Amino acid sequence: MNKFFIIIALGCIHWVQAQNKSYENEVIGWKKVYNFTPATKAFSVDEKTYSSTQISIAGEIANWMQMSYTPKGALGDVKKTVLPKLGLYNSYVKVLPHSYGAVVYSYTFLIKDAQNKWTNETSHANQWRIVANEVPNADYYGIPFLNSDKEFYFILPVSEEIRWDNMQENTENHPILKKYYNKTLPDFGGASNAKLVIMSKDNIFPFQQLNIGEVLTLTEKSLSNWFEIEKKKIAEANQYPANKNLYKTYEFDLNQATEKVTAAKNFLKQLKTKYQNKLTDAAYINNGKFDLIDLVNQYDIFSGNETTLLPKYFPVYKIKPEFLAKCSTDQPQWISILWSGGTLDEVQYRHLNQSILNHFDFDYLYHYLFDKGIIKTQKYQPLQKSSK
DSSP, X not given: OHHHHHHHHHHHHHHHHHHHHHHTTSBOOBSOOOOOOOOOSOEEETTEEEOHHHHHHHXXXXXXXXXXXXXXXXXXXXXXXXXXXXXXXXXXXGGSOOOEEEEEEEEOXXXXXXXXXXXXXXXXXXXXXXXXXXXXXXXXXXXXXXXXSSOOEEEOOOOSSOOOSSSOOOOTTOTTGGGSEEEEOOSSSTTTTOEEEEEEGGGOOSEEEOBHHHHHHHHHHHHHHHHXXXXXXXXXXXXXXXXXXXXXXXXHHHHHHHHHHHHXXXXXXXXXXXXXXXXXXXXXXXTSOOOHHHHHTTOOTTTXXXXXXXXXXXXXXXXXXXXXXXXXXXXXXXXXXXXXXXXTTSHHHHHHXXXXXXXXXXXXXXXXXXXXXXXXXXXXXXXXXXXX
């Protein structure tokens, strides 16, 4: 029976691959060319209000992206974007700065509709994002245990090895991108093997790397915060002190939490002693993230217990205060440009990558946002006609 299902599954995969091959070299284009006009009113999501100027910038960027890329072997769509609404699993959004821009979705699994027009069969798509004041990949790169309602801490992973072959193109010597911060993100969380470019006024990097002492101090504070929150949860779950019948359960749960936080704090003291001569060294988290249980289990969050060396794959950052303070203004503080979803051995993704690298005018984007006197009233034009 299992072999039967495996055969069916393999057959479906081969059919999908064959369908994909049938149009991978066809110029399919966009669902719609929007030609966004300047916004006339502000837009609010939760407690954040985006001005008409900010929304207009998002529209301009979306227009330039459509001008610079004609989807081949894929169906394109572009959307203006801001931070999503707060939800159960994205509470960190509250502390992120005003972020706005545009996202291109290049759908690769297509089917013909009743009018014989291509439409996307699934939501799978290669993505190209250009967003002001965005922490790249914040949903994966954030460090929940350190984060609070006032500060967002995150990593920007560094590749263990340089692998350009079929993953991403080496842009270290790209005639334009070499002027800006650019890197390939390794296989960690969402947007793996993505290309990332960050622009800011005078190329001043908007993020500040923390040192070991700062991470240890934040960890101590987070342990205390965790315990206070846990005590409230335990009291609510056991209806304490209203329901005396549940007191024993309440007491047991509270003792468990107390033992955990005490063990974590004791190990934290050991880490402080271990790194007392390295407190000002740049901080790198061994596994990219850590939690209370790691400290309870006496796991060295910096070296992983397996070496005295400090692996430098996951540097810890926060947004520089001087940048963060101005993110709600009409002037973007930095621009995050990221494209991901495929590899260079895939026709659709290779075409998207080439279009971005060869046709999108990165310098125009920089001057438009950070030094407009250079371009004055000049309108955006792709560097060459969009490749087909």
